[in-house]
Amino acid sequence: MGFYAVMVTGSGIRLALDDGYIAIGFFTTRYVAAQNGELAVMAMLDNLRKEWASGALGDVDEAGVPELAVESCDRIGFLKWLRRPSGYTFYPAR
Incomplete structure (x- = not known):
């Protein structure tokens, strides 16, 4: 187990931000325990799709489920994995 x-980019969303801008995409990084990098990516994408579909973000996104693209998958140590980041960094249309 590793x-x-x-890190994933999501696009094709339409989400009103607090400052009046409309978010059209996001970045997020998640830590995953898996047998290898390929399985880690598959698990992360599956979890992210479920999170988006069943969470508050999916309810307020006017465009639907985002298109996801993997930016990177890097092996990390156990102590770093314990921190497990969550959340999103949204980027607006300019």
Whole structure:
């Protein structure tokens, strides 16, 4: 079993931000325990799709489920994996 940091870009969303801008995409990094990097990516994408579909973000996104693209998948140590980041960094249309 290994530990991986998987960074993903989401696009094709339309989400009103607090400052009046509309977010059209996001970045997020999640830590995953898996047998290898490929399985880590698959697990992360599956979890992210479920999170988006069943969470508050999916309810306020006017465009639907985002298109996801993997930016990176890096092996990390156990102590870093324990921190398990969550959340999103949104980027607006300019």
